Amino acid sequence: MEALQHSFSPPAGSVLWRRQFLVGVATAAYQVEGAVSADGRLPSIWDTFSATPGKVLHGDTGAQACDHYHRWAEDVDLLAALNVDAYRLSIAWPRVMDAAGRPNAAGIAFYRKLLQRLKDKGVRTSVTLYHWDLPQHLEDTGGWLNRDTIYHFADYADLMSRELAGLVDFWSTLNEPWCSAMLGYGTGHHAPGHADLGAANQAMHHLLLAHGLAIPILRRNDPASAKGIVINVGRGTTDGATPADQHAAELFELQHNDWVLDPLLRGRYPARLHTELWPQAAPNVRDGDMAIIAAPLDFIGINYYFRTNVRDDGEGGYVELPLAGVERTQMGWEVHPDGLCDLLVGFHRRYENLPPLYITENGMASDDKVVDGAVIDGQRIAFLNRHLAAVDEAVRLGVDVRGYYIWSLLDNFEWAFGYERRFGIVHVDYATQRRTLKRSAELVRDFLAKRRSMA
Known part of the structure; x- marks a missing residue:
């Protein structure tokens, strides 16, 4: 170790x-851009949510974040100097369209300049259309509970794939629909802050429908690019000794993984989801919906961070019981690299039509500080080494994994945790916006330089 x-x-x-x-690095628009009212950008649900007292740690908002909207050129130079192959970013929907659905030229120009500079630097581009920042005016008419939102998303996907055709190597429709649905509509921990399981299931259905509608649009407008979706997956295990405890672990993965993967790859929701776990929460599904959701994919992005220990709750469900004596990150998440390998191999064996996979997010938060001009983040370095070894093992066992993106390039606005939790391999002093390479970034840079020299 x-x-x-x-x-x-x-x-x-x-x-x-x-x-x-x-090998790449990743960010998301609301977490790094700031400039929330610049050049015609409209409010998003995260502007509203983070401005609501008590919703975000310390009352932090994304109003400034890493000021990437103004510092994008130097940030591209920084990541290119790290020798990474690819950069994953997201587009802020409220920045590129007005409330009537018309293009916002200034917002579109920002992303065109950003992507062109990445191309000029030889960095491949991976663009996510929706990384949680729904325009507030759409939330005001029901958000992802309103079926009309899927058609607005299709219009948005159409606009961006026409405007940015040729500048994007990988298009992802959504980032982590589980989080958008469950945390945004099921528990209220994320924007827009609803707390109802039925709403979460309906929001998930509409999110996946929006994805399915967008895929053929992206294919038509930008045929040379790869098209996919990014999902977060969770490893559920139990330290309990009973069959009921094992069943509880299965139910955890059913709601965390199968809820998304089954409709994408099998064209149906897992039956046990609405018979055993959430019998009163099934969404309204219309004829033809599932065929739309199951549109063929070129890849799936996998975001993985930790394992969850569960036991039977005595009512046929599960309850989370954190293990004692295990390594944890600043988020309180258990460091469990084997869980990533287990999940990848399990998906490979379960889904015959599983497309190629990319690890689109993997990383950890730590309380990093600059000391004498340096940031020595030993736990993160070990974390990356061990999780990459887990990817190696999955590939050895036959899984088609084609890339790995570190979350994140920069310390940034970490949603409901504000600016306290630092995931970046580059430290950001939010008062001065000074960027400092952490030791992890230096080591990744040096390894990738060595790899290039041997090619």
Whole structure:
């Protein structure tokens, strides 16, 4: 473990040494851009939510964030200097369209300049259309509970894929629909702050429908790019000894993983979801909906962070019971690399039509500080080493994984946790906006430079 905290040197034969295996970094618009009212940008649900007292730690908002909207050129230079193959970013829907659905030229120009500079630097581009920042005016008419929102999303996907055709290597429709549905509509922990399981299930259905409608539009407008979706997955295990406890772990993964993957890859929701777990929460599904959702994909992005330990709750469901004595991050999440391998191999064996996979987010938060001009983030270095070893093992077992993106390039606005939790491999001093490479960034940079020299 000690050695893993001071080096980033994958063993010979590791998938990381393959030049075609993408190594990248990722961000999201609301978390880094700031400039929330600049150049015609409209309010999003996260502007509203973060401005509501008690919703975000310390009352933080994304109003300034990393000021990436103004500092994008230097940020591109910074990530290019890290020698990464690819950059994953998202487009802020409220920045590129007005309330009537008309294009906002200034917002579109921002993304065109950003993507062109990335191309000029030789960095491949991975663009997510929806990373949680729904325009507030759409939430005012029901948000993802209103079926009309899926058609607004299709119009948005059409506009952006026409405007940015040729500048995008990978289009992702949605980021983590589980979080949008469950945290935004089921528990209220995220914007827009609703707390109803029935609403979460209906929101999920509309999110997946929006995805399904967008895929053929992206294919038509930008045929040379790859099209997919990004999902967050969770490993559920139990330390309980009873069959009921094992059943509880299965139910955890059913609602966290199968709820999204089954409709995407099998054209149906898992039956147990609405018979065993949420019998009163089934969404309204119209004829033809599931065929739309199951549109063929070029890839699926996998976001993985931690394992969850559960036990039977005595009522046929599950209750989360955190394990004691395990390594955790600043978020309180257990560090469990084997869970990533287990999930990847499980998906590979379960879904015959599983497309190629990219690890589109993996990383950890720590309380990083600049000391004498340096940030020594040993736990993160070990975290990356161990999770990349887990990806290696999955590839050895037959899983088609083609890339890995570190979350995140920059410390940023971490949603309901504000600015306290730092996920970046680059430290951001929010008062001065000074960027400082952490030791993890330096090691990744040096490894990728060595890999290039050997190509």
